[in-house]
Amino acid sequence: KAxxxxxxRYLIKTRGQQVTLSCSPISGHRSVxxxxxxxxxxxxxxxxxFSETQRNKGNFPGRFSGRQFSNSRSEMNVSTLELGDSALxxxxxxxxxxxxxxxxxxxxxxxxxxx
Amino acid sequence: xxQLNQSPQSMFIQEGExxxxxxxxxxxxxxxxxxxxxxxxxxxxxxxxxxxxxxxSNGRLTAQFGITRKDSFLNISASIPSDVGIYFCAGHNxxxxxxxxxxxxxxxxx
Numbered sequence: 001k002a003x004x005x006x007x008x009r010y011l012i013k014t015r016g017q018q019v020t021l022s023c024s025p026i027s028g029h030r031s032v033x034x035x036x037x038x039x040x041x042x043x044x045x046x047x048x049x050f051s052e053t054q055r056n057k058g059n060f061p062g063r064f065s066g067r068q069f070s071n072s073r074s075e076m077n078v079s080t081l082e083l084g085d086s087a088l089x090x091x092x093x094x095x096x097x098x099x100x101x102x103x104x105x106x107x108x109x110x111x112x113x114x115x
Numbered sequence: 116x117x118q119l120n121q122s123p124q125s126m127f128i129q130e131g132e133x134x135x136x137x138x139x140x141x142x143x144x145x146x147x148x149x150x151x152x153x154x155x156x157x158x159x160x161x162x163x164x165x166x167x168x169x170x171x172s173n174g175r176l177t178a179q180f181g182i183t184r185k186d187s188f189l190n191i192s193a194s195i196p197s198d199v200g201i202y203f204c205a206g207h208n209x210x211x212x213x214x215x216x217x218x219x220x221x222x223x224x225x
Contacts, residue, residue: 004157033213042118043203043215056212090157092213103148104205104213106157 002027004093004107012113018079021110025072025093031055032074033104034066037088049074050096078112086114121204121216128194129224136219137188138204144214146207147180147187151200152218158203162189194223 005024013019025032033056034046045058049068066076072093078085088109094102121138128134138147146165150158162173164180164187171178177190187206191198204216 006157042217045212048212058212088155102146102207103160103163104207105160106150108157109155111155 004091004105006089006091006107006110008110009108010111010113012115013081014115015081015083017081018077019081019112020075020077021089021091021112023074023076023091023093023107025074025091026095026105029093029095029105030072031094031096031102032068032072033092033094034074034076035090035092036060037090037109038086043090046076081114083114086112088112119204119206119214119216121219123219124217125220125222127222127224130194130196132194134191134194134198134221135188136202137186138206138216139186140206140214141185142206142208142214143184144206144208145184147178148205148207148213149176149178149187149189150203150205152203153200161202191221194221196223196225199223 007022031050033048036044047066048056052068063079068074090109091107092104094104096102119138119140148163149161152158162178167184168182169180175192201218201220203218205213207213
């Protein structure tokens with residue numbers, strides 16, 4: 001099976017712009033989570049989508065939003081970019097099984113640089 | 116959000132040595148995962164643990180799910196240069212969110 005794919009891999013934007021990142025989960029996986037990773041803060045949870053519904057949300061401002069499509073592909077959007085939004089954005093997909101335990105697989109990430 | 120206590124923060128070892136790292140939490144988890152991340156790449160899943168007391172191996176890697184369900188450890192035997200990277204633990208409970216350790220940076224000296 002193909003793994004989690006993310007596009008684009010690298011992105012440079014300027015302050016005030018907005019950006020949309022895309023994630024395609026592993027085939028059959030319906031849960032998609034987004035994370036922000038920075039050297040100082042580590043892996044920070046943004047939100048999780050399951051069956052097109054946001055199921056969980058981390059502690060990020062409303063400038064960070066996301067959505068999931070019927071084919072489980074997901075996008076996240078960051079509006080009014082700030083310098084501090086520079087980070088590696090990771091998408092992870094998982095298969096929810098009967099025991100409600102799940103294994104999460106990460107994509108390669110999108111490296112965003114805000115100038 | 117909650118972060119797991121992972122130690123050590125960094126390790127510098129000679130090639131061929133064994134490595135041990137662990138994660139502890141104040142909460143009970145149903146799943147423990149261990150990942151390795153290379154610079155600029157996404158974390159790669161190494162081992163998944165689903166039951167308290169479970170001991171699982173993946174080649175030279177061995178991980179255990181602590182009996183209290185609040186900790187897990189990862190061992191790497193006979194380290195080689197390609198083991199270099201950052202290792203993360205992740206825990207999952209009855210909620211829908213994963214919590215991550217702060218990472219252990221491993222350097223292997225040839």
